[in-house]
Amino acid sequence: MSEPxxxxxxxxxxxTEHRPAHAALRAAGPLVRVEAPAGGPxxxxxxEDLARQVLTDARFVKDxxxxxxxxxxxxxxxxxxxxxxxxxxxxxxPAHAALRxxxxxxxxxxxxxxxxxxxxxxxxxxxxxxxASVPAGGVVDLTADFTARFPLAVxxxxxxxxxxxxxxxxxxxxxxxxxxxxxxGTALTAFAELADAALETGGGVAAELRDRLPGDTGRDDLRxxxxxxxxxxxxxxxxxxxxxxxxxxxxGLRGTDRESLGEFVQExxxxxxxxxxxxxxxxxxxxxxxxxxxxxxxxxxxDLFGITxxxxxxxxxxxxxxxxxxxxxVGAQLALLQARxxxxxxxxxxxxxxxxxxxxxxxxxxxxxxxxxxLTALPVVLRDEDPRPPAS
Ligand code: HEM
Numbered sequence: 001m002s003e004p005x006x007x008x009x010x011x012x013x014x015x016t017e018h019r020p021a022h023a024a025l026r027a028a029g030p031l032v033r034v035e036a037p038a039g040g041p042x043x044x045x046x047x048e049d050l051a052r053q054v055l056t057d058a059r060f061v062k063d064x065x066x067x068x069x070x071x072x073x074x075x076x077x078x079x080x081x082x083x084x085x086x087x088x089x090x091x092x093x094p095a096h097a098a099l100r101x102x103x104x105x106x107x108x109x110x111x112x113x114x115x116x117x118x119x120x121x122x123x124x125x126x127x128x129x130x131x132a133s134v135p136a137g138g139v140v141d142l143t144a145d146f147t148a149r150f151p152l153a154v155x156x157x158x159x160x161x162x163x164x165x166x167x168x169x170x171x172x173x174x175x176x177x178x179x180x181x182x183x184x185g186t187a188l189t190a191f192a193e194l195a196d197a198a199l200e201t202g203g204g205v206a207a208e209l210r211d212r213l214p215g216d217t218g219r220d221d222l223r224x225x226x227x228x229x230x231x232x233x234x235x236x237x238x239x240x241x242x243x244x245x246x247x248x249x250x251x252g253l254r255g256t257d258r259e260s261l262g263e264f265v266q267e268x269x270x271x272x273x274x275x276x277x278x279x280x281x282x283x284x285x286x287x288x289x290x291x292x293x294x295x296x297x298x299x300x301x302x303d304l305f306g307i308t309x310x311x312x313x314x315x316x317x318x319x320x321x322x323x324x325x326x327x328x329x330v331g332a333q334l335a336l337l338q339a340r341x342x343x344x345x346x347x348x349x350x351x352x353x354x355x356x357x358x359x360x361x362x363x364x365x366x367x368x369x370x371x372x373x374x375l376t377a378l379p380v381v382l383r384d385e386d387p388r389p390p391a392s
Contacts, residue, residue, distance in 0.1 A: 007044065007277070007303075008037045010366035012376070015246065015359065019276065019366060019373065022306035031290040037369065038076035040068050042299040043292070044277070048313070048320075050290055051302040055278070055325035059287050060300060062090045062327065066282035068297050074179070076280065077369040086221055087228055088330065089279065096326060099225075102212040103330050106205045112333045115158050119341035122153045124349060131350075131382040139356040142378040143242050148173070151237035154338045155230055156194070160204015165194050173234045188227075195226035205229075233331045235367055236274035237338070239374035243272045243364075244339055246378055248346060250359040261347065265339045266319070273321045275329075276305035277370040301370065353382050 005028060007021035025032050030047035045051045054060050064073065065081030073080070082090050088099045105111050126149060130140050140146075152169055161169070168190050175187035198206035199222065206226050213222070247268045283298045294300070304320040307313070322329035329335070346353060355362075356379035364373035 005032065005034055007034060008369060010368055012363060012365045013373070015243075015272075015362035015364055015375070017364075018305075018309070022276070022303060022309070025303050026306050026310060029290075031292055036068075036071075036076070036299055038068075038071040040070075040299075042280075042301070043289075043294065045300065045302045046306050047290075048307045048310070051304075051307055051320070052324055054281065054289070054300060054302060055323065055327070057287075058093065059284050060281040061092045061284045062279065062281055063092065064090060064280075066284060066297055067280070068282075068299060071299075078280065085224055087224060089228060089232065089327070092326070099213075100326065100330070102209060105212075106208050107330050107333060109333045109337075112158070112337050115154070116337055116341060118157055119154050119338045120345050122157065123150060123342045123345040126150055126153065127345065127350065127382065136386040137381060137384050139379045139381055142245060142380055143375050144377075147241045147245075147378070148234070148238045150342065151241065151338060152230070152234060155233060155334070156198075158204060158334065159198045159206040159226060159229060160201055161194050161198040161206070162201055165197060169194055169230065173231060176231060191227040191230065192223045194230070195223040198226060229330070233335060235371055237335060239274040239367060239372060240269060240272075240335070241339065241342060242375040242378050244268045244343065245346065245380070246355065246359065246362055246375065247271075248343055249353060249355045249380065261340050261343045262336070265336055265343060268339075269321050269336075270308060270319065272364075272373060273305050273308070274367075274372045274374070275321070275323075275370070276303070276372040278302040278304060278323055278327075279370065305372070350382050352384060353380060355379070356381050 005021055005024045007019070007025060011019055025044055025046045030045065030050050032044045032046060033041050034044055036042035045054050063082045064078035065083055067076060067078060071078070079085065079087055079090050086095070088096065088103065091099060126146060130146060134140055148170060149166070152173065153166055156166055156169055172187040172190035172194070175183040178184050178187070195206065198204055199210060209225065210217070210222055244265060248264070278301050280299050280301050283294045283296050283300065285296055287294045304323065308320050322332040362378065363376045365376055366373050
């Protein structure tokens with residue numbers, strides 16, 4: 001009997017190694033039965049046309065209320081059912097489309113580009129602080145704080161959250177994963193206060209979103225929509241920025257021309273995507289898929305990474321790293337632009353930055369559940385000389 005495929009078991013591996021499950025899934029066929037982390041059978045789509053069909057077919061819904069009976073929400077990584085809490089990630093159909101329309105102008109490439117200079121300034125401030133925290137030639141681990149702090153500092157700025165809330169936001173993001181119900185509850189309170197602060201201060205995307213939603217949208221729903229915007233991108237960005245910086249330093253900063261940084265960012269994302277799988281979808285009715293009859297409430301997800309790197313897939317085809325269809329990532333432009341801002345700041349202001357260990361010595365571990373790998377450490381020398389003039 002062949003070994004069962006276990007795509008959700010975290011695997012520690014070298015920086016250039018793929019998670020072994022992707023090749024095994026692809027070899028097993030277009031629709032592969034696996035054991036779900038929350039128990040029972042689940043199905044993974046590994047073929048592109050079938051994936052695009054599932055991601056746009058209204059019979060596959062995101063509502064966690066349609067998950068198999070008995071699934072533990074925490075183990076499965078699910079939000080509350082739509083009947084308890086509306087969310088851009090769990091609604092479908094016209095209600096979801098209306099919410100996406102409300103988000104659209106602020107998260108378009110044009111809407112997000114308003115914040116590019118601030119993103120670069122934040123990257124510069126944080127790196128300068130870090131460089132100043134050690135003597136010239138000193139080593140800093142960028143995964144210790146920077147790769148979490150930078151994307152969160154950007155998203156709170158974009159939303160219009162006053163700057164003093166950043167440390168609380170960092171703790172709250174960590175505690176949303178906590179098995180301790182007290183820490184989890186404290187995190188939810190912190191997010192509600194953060195959202196309220198952004199709405200009261202105004203001037204950012206949170207207030208713009210409120211103004212574009214129907215006037216009867218409740219305060220709790222608004223707070224939740226803002227929480228999702230802070231939280232949805234955090235684990236993905238944190239992992240992605242570690243790999244991006246490692247790639248940039250390995251391939252040499254000095255030669256990187258400014259125009260090609262955008263392509264470099266895209267390529268880094270394709271090589272080691274932080275969201276290699278989509279989130280769960282569930283069949284709302286019985287569905288016939290690739291010759292398999294799936295009863296209602298069957299969990300299905302798509303292997304985005306496995307499809308993208310499939311041998312023979314034409315290069316330059318539309319990217320799947322941000323998903324496809326109505327649930328395509330809201331934050332895709334925000335993610336790409338902040339990554340480019342960081343790459344540009346490193347290139348321009350830290351041209352001699354280097355890895356403190358050989359690139360091939362870097363290790364990664366999967367973030368758990370459907371998340372991809374993240375570096376276990378990223379030791380870097382930001383500058384070899386002290387930029388300050390010697391004291392006379
Ligand atoms: C490199 C970074 C990122 C990657 C690879 C990524 C990837 C994805 C993917 C694959 C999906 C679709 C999931 C599915 O269809 O089941 C998604 C959805 C989403 N992402 Fe991202 N994401 C990233 C960054 C961000 C950021 C910075 C934000 C902040 C606004 C964000 C907010 C969202 C939201 C709100 C959704 C749900 C959209 C919906 O269901 O309609 N993401 N992301």
